[in-house]
Every structure is written in C-alpha cells, then in structure tokens.
Amino acid sequence: MNIIYKIPGFVLCLMGGFFLSWGGLIIRLFETEDIWQILLxxxxxxxxxxxxxxxxxxxxxxxxxxxxSGFPAVIGGLFLSIxxxxxxxxxxxxxxxxxxFIISTQTIFxxxxxxxxxxxxxxxxGFFSIILAFVGMIILVGDSINSGxxxxxxxxxxxxxxxxxLVMIIRKFPSLDMVPAIFYSGxxxxxxxxxxxxxxxxxxxxxxxxxxxxxxxxxxxxxxxTIGSKSTPAVTVGxxxxxxxxFAPVWVWLFLGEIPPLSVFIGGFVxxxxxxxxSFDNKTKKIS
Numbered sequence: 001m002n003i004i005y006k007i008p009g010f011v012l013c014l015m016g017g018f019f020l021s022w023g024g025l026i027i028r029l030f031e032t033e034d035i036w037q038i039l040l041x042x043x044x045x046x047x048x049x050x051x052x053x054x055x056x057x058x059x060x061x062x063x064x065x066x067x068x069s070g071f072p073a074v075i076g077g078l079f080l081s082i083x084x085x086x087x088x089x090x091x092x093x094x095x096x097x098x099x100x101f102i103i104s105t106q107t108i109f110x111x112x113x114x115x116x117x118x119x120x121x122x123x124x125x126g127f128f129s130i131i132l133a134f135v136g137m138i139i140l141v142g143d144s145i146n147s148g149x150x151x152x153x154x155x156x157x158x159x160x161x162x163x164x165x166l167v168m169i170i171r172k173f174p175s176l177d178m179v180p181a182i183f184y185s186g187x188x189x190x191x192x193x194x195x196x197x198x199x200x201x202x203x204x205x206x207x208x209x210x211x212x213x214x215x216x217x218x219x220x221x222x223x224x225x226t227i228g229s230k231s232t233p234a235v236t237v238g239x240x241x242x243x244x245x246x247f248a249p250v251w252v253w254l255f256l257g258e259i260p261p262l263s264v265f266i267g268g269f270v271x272x273x274x275x276x277x278x279s280f281d282n283k284t285k286k287i288s
Contacts, residue, residue, distance in 0.1 A: 002057060004223070004224070004227060005227060007227075007228075008228075008231070009227070009228040009229065009230060009231035009232035010228070010232055010236065010240070010279070011228070012224040012225070012227055012228025012232075013224065013225055013228040013229065013232050013236070013237050013240040013241070014240050014243065015220075015224045015228075016220075016221045016222065016223075016224035016225035016228060016240075016241070017221075017225075017240050017241050017242070017243040017244040017247070018221075018243065018244075018247060019216060019217055019218075019220045019221035019224065020217060020218070020221035020222075020225075020241075020244045021243070021244040021245075021246075021247030021248045021250075021251065022212070022216070022217045022247075022248075022251055023213065023217050023218070023248070024096075024248045024249075024251070024252060025248070025251040025252050025255055025256070026209055026212050026213045026217060027091075027209075027213070028252065028256065029205075029209050030205075030206050030209050031203050031205050031206055032199070032202075032203070032206050034197060034198055034199060035088045035089075035091065035092050036088070036192070036193050036196035036197045036198070037193070037197045037198070037199060037200075037202070037206075038088070038193075038206075038210070038213070039084065039085070039088050039189055039190075039192065039193035039196075039197075040190060040193030040194055040197050040200075041193075041202055041206060041207065041209075041210030041213075041214070042210050042213040042214040042218060043084075043186050043187075043189045043190030043193055043214065044190060044210065044214065045210050045211045045213070045214025045215050045219075046186040046189075046190075046214035046215070046218050046219050047183065047186040047187060047190060047214075048214070048215075049214060049215040049219035049220075050179065050182060050183040050186060050219055050223075051183070053179065053219070053223060054066070054179060054180070054183065057179075065177055065180065066180045066183070068176065068177075069176050069177060069178060069180040069181065070176070072169050072172070072173050072176060072178070072181070073176070073178055073180040073181040073184060074181075074184055075169065076165070076166045076169040076170065076178060076181035076182075076184075076185075077180070077181045077182065077183065077184025077185040077186075077187070077188060078184065078185070078188055079162040079165045079166055079169075080162060080163065080166045080181065080182060080185035080222075081184075081185040081186075081187075081188035081189040081192070082158055082162045083158060083159045083162035083163050083166075084185065084189040084192075085189060085192050086155050086156065086158035086159045086162070087099070087156075087159050089152070089155050090102075090152050090153075090155050090156035090159065092152075093149045093151060093152025093155065094149045094152030094153050094156060097141045098152070098153055098156065099156045099159075100140075100141050100245055100248075101137060101138075101141045102153065102156040102157055102159065102160065103156070103159050103160055103245070104133075104134070104137040104160075104242060104245060105157070105160050106159075106160030106161075106163055106164055106238050106241060107130055107133055107134065107235070107238035107239055107241075107242060108130065108134070108238075109160050109161060109164040109238075110164050110167060110234040110235055110237060110238035111126075111130055111234065111235040111238065113164050113165075113167075113168050113234065114168070114171070114233065114234030114235055117168050117172070118168065118171050118172065118234060120171075120233050120234055120235070122235055123281055125277060125278065125280070125281040126235055126236075126278060126281050128277065129235075129239060129274045129275070129277045129278040129281070130235065130238075130239070130274070132270060132271075132273060132274035132277065133239055133242055133270075133271050133274035133275070135270060136242075136267045136268070136269075136270030136271035136273075136274060137242065137245065137267060137271065138267070139263055139266050139267035139270060140245065140246075140263060140264055140266075140267025140268060140271070141245075141263075141267070163241075164234075166181065167229050167234055167237055168234070169181070170226060170229045170230055171229060171230070171234060174230050174231075178226050178227075178230070179223060179226055179227070181226065182219075182222045182223070182226055185222075225237070225241070235278070236278055239274060239275050239278050240275060242271050242274075242275070243271070243272075243275065245268075245271070246268040246271055246272065249264050
C-alpha cells in the first residue's frame with residue numbers, strides 16, 4: 001500500500017473529494033433513522049479499514065508509527081471526530097443546503113489559517129479562485145438556503161473549522177504520518193455513537209451501508225486527503241474538497257433518480273473553473 005504515498009498530493013486530495021462525495025447517497029439508503037447508530041456502525045468499519053491499512057503499510061512497525069505520530073495525531077483525531085459528530089447533529093437540526101453551504105466555507109478558513117499559522121502566501125490567482133469557488137457554491141445551493149435552526153447552523157460551523165485544524169496539524173508536521181490521526185478520530189466518534197445510540201442492533205442492509213460508508217467513502221477518502229494534504233497548500237486542499245459538493249448530487253441523480261436543479265450544474269461548473277484556475281497557480285509559497 002506504500003504506492004499511495006507516491007501519488008501527487010493534488011491528485012490524492014482530488015481522489016479524497018471523490019470518495020467522500022458518496023456519503024449523502026449512502027446515508028439516504030440506511031433503514032434506521034437513528035443518526036447516532038449510523039455514526040457508530042460507520043465508525044466500526046472505519047476503524048477496521050484503517051487498522052488494515054496501517055498494518056499492511058507498515059507491518060511490524062505499525063505500533064512505532066502510531067506512537068511516533070504522538071500528541072499531534074491524537075489532537076488531530078479529536079478535532080476530526082468533533083467534525084464527524086457536528087455533521088451528524090447539524091444534518092438533523094438544520095437543512096442539508098445550509099450544512100453544505102457552511103461546509104464550503106472551509107476553503108476560506110483554510111486560506112486564512114494557512115496564511116497566519118503556516119505562513120502560506122496566497123497569490124492573486126489563488127484569491128480569485130477562492131472568490132470564484134464561493135460564487136459557485138452560492139449558485140449551487142443558493143435557492144435552497146434558509147434560516148433553518150440557528151443552533152444547528154452554529155454547530156455546522158464546527159465541521160469546516162475542525163477539518164481546517166486537522167489540515168493545519170498535518171501541514172505543520174510533514175515528517176509525521178498522520179493516518180493515525182484519522183484512526184483516532186474513528187475511535188473517538190465510535191465512542192460518541194456508542195454512548196448516544198438507542199439501539200445497538202443493526203439490520204443486514206444497515207451493516208452493508210455502514211461498510212460502504214466506513215470503508216470506501218470515509219476511510220479511502222480521508223486516507224487520500226490526509227496523505228495528500230502533506231504536500232498540498234491549504235487553500236488548494238479547500239478548493240479540491242469542494243468537488244465533494246459537486247459529485248454528491250450527481251450520485252443521487254444517477255442512483256435514486258432525483259434530478260438536481262439547473263443551478264447545481266451551473267454552480268458546479270463555476271467551482272470546477274475555480275479548481276482548474278488554481279491548478280495553474282504555482283505561486284502559493286511560504287512567507288519569508
């Protein structure tokens with residue numbers, strides 16, 4: 001599995017956005033309505049997948065790698081797990097459109113945090129790409145945004161903020177393998193789900209959905225993003241993660257027959273233009 005470490009960071013983050021985009025469709029296919037039960041079952045498969053990845057990647061050195069990642073990985077995992085819980089809670093308290101739009105602000109948070117904490121300068125093209133991407137997001141979900149639950153909207157902001165903190169930690173410690181961080185996040189979120197779930201009995205359908213959510217969607221997605229973020233500027237990571245928002249309604253359309261409005265295609269096209277624009281930018285660098 002070491003081959004994944006040889007893939008360019010930009011490509012890995014793109015792959016991560018692709019894998020993560022399946023989440024909305026898979027959650028729709030669960031039979032249970034207990035969001036904490038969904039969090040628990042996906043965490044179980046998530047932890048299992050990460051354990052297998054770490055073992056086959058490092059073999060006899062797995063424990064040493066996890067130990068070497070140390071406190072930064074534990075903290076990164078804790079913040080990511082808070083993001084997982086905030087996602088589940090926000091989805092139940094406010095509208096999906098509100099959550100999607102609030103998550104898209106991670107591009108702005110990553111740019112700001114990257115500038116102040118990592119000294120990553122943003123070029124004029126990079127700034128233009130962020131603005132263009134944000135306009136695309138407004139077009140994509142603008143018609144669906146409403147006031148929703150104020151508390152749910154506030155909680156939703158924990159998603160982009162905590163993801164941003166994880167990326168800052170990954171970028172701050174490039175010599176450390178931070179896959180253990182997402183392993184810890186699975187353990188933390190699994191505990192949250194175990195404590196909050198009202199029912200610990202899963203149907204065969206929900207076990208299958210839990211596998212799909214925990215392994216190809218979440219584990220593959222975050223393995224790619226975690227490794228890719230080490231060599232990819234924070235603002236670029238944020239823009240690439242917006243592709244998750246573009247792909248998500250496409251899968252629902254293809255598999256459930258729900259035709260998205262024209263604004264989704266227009267907004268998605270604008271976001272793609274922003275990502276393409278940033279891909280030609282090689283001026284994101286450290287501030288001296």
